Amino acid sequence: MRVSEYFELGRTQPALDFVDVDTATDSRVFIDPRAIRIQNSDFAENCKLLLVSFFHELLMAIFQNDDSRVYNLLGQLTEPNETHLGYSKGRSRGRGLGGVGAERVASMIRGSKAAKSGVLADLEDTALFIDGIKNDIVSDIATHILRAALIGYTQKAADYYHIPLERQYSGAIWNPDTCEWEFDYVDLPRVDEEPLLLIPKSIVRFELTLDQNKYYNGFLAPLHEAAEIDARSNLVSILKNGTPRVNREKLREKYPVNKSAIVEYTQQFPEALDHYKTSISHLSSPVLTHEQLAQRLDVPTPNYDRLLARMKGIPAGKAAAHIYHSAVEELMTALFYPHLGNVRKEREIHEGRKRIDICYDNLSNMGTFFWLTQHRAAEIPVECKNYRKDPRNPELDQIVGRFSTHRGRVGIITCRKLYDKALFIQRCRDTALDGNGFVLPLDDADFEVLVEERKKVENESYRNKSMYKLIRERFDALVA
Known part of the structure; x- marks a missing residue:
């Protein structure tokens, strides 16, 4: 169980x-x-x-x-x-x-x-x-x-x-x-x-990120090769264009790969380990995907339609605000994973004087959310408005007040229906052009689009699943 x-x-x-x-x-x-x-x-x-x-x-x-x-x-x-x-x-x-x-x-x-x-x-x-x-x-x-x-x-x-x-x-x-x-x-x-x-x-x-073979092949072997070329050893052959080449199989015979030997090579080339470690990023050690977890743990993959239907079925209005808040988080947690994670709900900031409805760490190593890191988006705060009308400037000012240099300056405001979507996007654009950060509005109809986007690429490459076309278009509308 x-x-x-x-x-x-x-x-x-x-x-x-x-x-x-x-x-x-x-x-x-x-x-x-x-x-x-x-x-x-x-x-x-x-x-x-x-x-x-x-x-x-x-x-x-x-x-x-x-x-x-x-x-x-x-x-x-x-x-x-x-x-x-x-x-x-x-x-x-x-x-x-x-x-x-x-x-x-x-x-x-x-x-x-x-x-x-x-x-x-x-x-x-x-x-x-x-x-x-x-x-x-x-x-x-x-x-x-x-x-x-x-x-x-x-x-x-x-x-x-x-x-x-x-x-x-x-x-x-x-x-x-x-x-x-x-x-x-x-x-x-x-x-x-x-x-x-x-x-x-x-x-x-599934495995530790530090890998003996990756360390050897990418960071130690090239240094051994350079040393062999400098010494003009019998491991070196000269190509027709005059380029010296070292046979990797022979190099491994002379410098075998085992833990004791790796220690000796690291002592010989102390800069190699630092270079290897600093090369590791979200790109080389990505968060496990839904599919990987499902296969390893025998757990289900996301049912985006069910999560979307649950959110859409909640009536607008203050009485159901908390239920809507939870349903939005449940959908977004599935929809934007593994790019957004470490979710916190109703997070306190400024020593408790302000609260963020939902906050995610930006864990992305490629695609739309990774691109957003260029605009200081270490965290993505989310404010949920279960209104029967469009949010206005006070709601926009509220989420802008959650931005900071440390946390980031990109956030999402969700609501049920933007009756005048063009006007509210223009309000968000004004905020961006004033240098106050980037607010991406999403209503129920937008989530429908995002779900269809994700479903279309669910069986495709990880790279394709990192692209959220609507999110990118919404951001571009703020700065175009």
Whole structure:
């Protein structure tokens, strides 16, 4: 039974921001720290602080040969059952990290050539450089380090989706200020008398982003080739046009690809790892799509027509404003995923003096929403107006007041029907030309168009599914 079924949420995976895991076993996806590092959001920044502070403390203990501190830092780590992520078959069970055990993992890291040589810098590097450490162990360690952030996310998601919470033991929580593990009692959901941590879809992957072969082929092998050419070695042949060439198969024979060797090559070319990591973006580590999640987790793909019909069936007017608000979010969460994610409803800003109806992080790596990042769109705020008449300047001013240099200057205002659509778009254009940001109005008829657009490309390439023609046309109308 999935989380959505257990708590009777009335939603399926496409309309949920978190991974809709099976509550009885594990789902084979993993938290990827590198996927977190390439995001720009308050949640991601909090996670980065936790990851950096813990791993810095661990490396310091290793460099100082402080075995007691190393084992204290890693000794709290077990296989976390609360996320239901990983490889377990049957009921989720805590067997130690990846079935290896915390003490063994501590020994593997402590005794590794990577740790001793100084090439180890981030948690996810351990899977790149250390034998025996793979997706599940990195994901399990990340879960423990990020527990404070994941508890906060789970509490907000539970409030958002009306999931009941119970007071219970937190497990070990990493404090980045004291650099110590702490323990507390917190409010979390429970499933079959066990705590549950919800995980954002945006931070999970099937495999870790850092990949040994990609690192070798794209960043280490070219440096070995250049060195062989400079040395005029027997690996080099000269093409008819006089260009020197190194045979890649022979290069691999001389410089084999394994974790121990990768450490040596990284010591030889220390700039290679930095170049590899900085090359990773949303383009090389995209958020998992509806189809990928459906195939891996055996969850449904979106039913856009049903979501649209639910929204359109809500009567206009103040009495149904909250229901409309939720229906718009459910449709948009499915319709614009994986480009928009990490949804928050009724988010407070300016220390609670203002609220945004819905807010998404812009996670896009191509297409329309990625193009919008050129206009400062790290977040996309949404204001929902279930009016029987057109919104006017006060509503426009309201969403403009949500813009900032940090969050972005592109937002969406939804309503039921724009009776004079040309006039309201002109109001939005005036706002843009005055330098106050870009507001994209969408009414029920526009959502009909967007749904048809998405359905037409649903079985096409990811690139085609990233293009939202109506959104681009609406933006162009503001600046043309």
